[in-house]
Amino acid sequence: xxxxxxxxxxxxxxxxxxxxxxxxxxxxxxxxxxxxxxxxxxxxxxxxxxxxxxxxxxxxxxxxxxxxxxxxxxxxxxxxxxxxxxxxxxxxxxxxxxxxxxxxxxxxxxxxxx
Amino acid sequence: xxxxxxxxxxxxxxxxxxxxxxxxxxxxxxxxxxxxxxxxxxxxxxxxxxxxxxxxxxxxxxxxxxxxxxxxxxxxxxxxxxxxxxxxxxxxxxxxxxxxxxxxxxxxxxxx
Numbered sequence: 001x002x003x004x005x006x007x008x009x010x011x012x013x014x015x016x017x018x019x020x021x022x023x024x025x026x027x028x029x030x031x032x033x034x035x036x037x038x039x040x041x042x043x044x045x046x047x048x049x050x051x052x053x054x055x056x057x058x059x060x061x062x063x064x065x066x067x068x069x070x071x072x073x074x075x076x077x078x079x080x081x082x083x084x085x086x087x088x089x090x091x092x093x094x095x096x097x098x099x100x101x102x103x104x105x106x107x108x109x110x111x112x113x114x
Numbered sequence: 115x116x117x118x119x120x121x122x123x124x125x126x127x128x129x130x131x132x133x134x135x136x137x138x139x140x141x142x143x144x145x146x147x148x149x150x151x152x153x154x155x156x157x158x159x160x161x162x163x164x165x166x167x168x169x170x171x172x173x174x175x176x177x178x179x180x181x182x183x184x185x186x187x188x189x190x191x192x193x194x195x196x197x198x199x200x201x202x203x204x205x206x207x208x209x210x211x212x213x214x215x216x217x218x219x220x221x222x223x224x225x226x
Contacts, residue, residue, distance in 0.1 A: 004157075033213075042203055042216035048116065090123060090157050101146040101207040105157030 003027070005107035006091050012112045021076040023091030026087070030075040031066050031097055033071045035090040036065060037108070043090055049074060052095055078111075086113045116141060118206050120217030127194055128225055135189045135220045137204035142185070144206040148214070149178065149189050150200045161191070161202070194224045 002027045013019040031050050035043035047056045047069045063085070066079040078113065080083055088110050092103040115214055119138045127133045137147075148163035153163040164171045164178045165189065171178045206215040 001206065040221070042219050045213055048213065067116070082160070098123060099207055100211075101148045101205070102160055103158075105159065108155075108157050110155075 004091055004093055004104050006109050007063040008087075008109060009107065010112070011112060012079075012109050014114055015083065016080045017079050019081055021078075021089050021091075023074045023076070023106055025091075025093045025104075025106075026072070027070065027093055027095075027104060029093035029095050031053045031056050031073070032062075032068060033092040033094075033103065034074070034076050035092065036085075037088045037090055044075070051095070071082065073097065081111070081113045083113050086111055116215055118163075118204055118215050118217040120204050120220060122220060123218070124221040124223075126223045126225065129195060129204055131194050131224070133191050133198075133222055133224070135202055136186065137188065137205070137217050138184075138186045139206050140185065141206070141207045141208070143210065144215075145209060146207045147180065147187050149176075150203045150204050150216075152203065152219075153198075154180075158203060191216070191222075194222075196224050196226055198222060199224050202223060 007022050008034040034046045037043045046060045068074045088108045089109045091106040094100050094103045125133050149161045150158035151161040152158040162173045162176050164180050166182050177190045181189045201219050201221045203219045205214045207214050
């Protein structure tokens with residue numbers, strides 16, 4: 001089945017220790033998104049890629065970076081995680097920007113910062 | 115103007131009841147209104163969606179009602195089941211932006 005896969009599902013890191021979360025998709029979609037979701041809140045868009053074009057949200061901290069080496073993979077790098085970065089990180093895809101209303105989400109990576 | 119307001123924050127119904135979740139928006143440029151369902155520990159999944167030129171859309175037990183003049187839309191779940199217990203997010207999007215604007219979410223609990 002075509003899907004969005006996130007690894008790892010659970011990640012524990014230390015305060016200030018860089019961490020990378022990965023996302024892969026078999027849907028061959030052009031757009032990939034990274035969201036941060038804290039408990040009982042809506043997903044908050046961090047950035048997205050349309051093909052290789054990177055689009056950063058204005059309020060995304062510089063601490064968060066992303067890479068998309070090819071169509072299938074996208075990475076979220078948190079350079080110096082703080083306690084406030086503990087959250088569920090969701091990767092999503094859509095076929096193209098005009099179909100952004102239909103996004104396919106992965107299961108998420110729950111990040112704990114100690 | 116880019117916000118989507120959602121209510122209630124939480125909802126408890128008995129099995130067979132008809133929970134209703136309401137959303138309101140200001141931006142008349144929004145042209146697509148999806149609903150996402152999220153189970154604990156999972157990513158959201160598209161449940162049903164509607165365009166503003168349609169007043170109602172049904173898919174199985176799920177119905178969206180849309181009131182363009184009032185800039186409101188709602189989700190009705192007919193014959194609700196315990197398996198419907200989840201968090202529901204309304205959302206809105208426009209062709210001019212390439213992102214979704216999510217509501218704040220409604221946690222639904224359906225008791226047997």
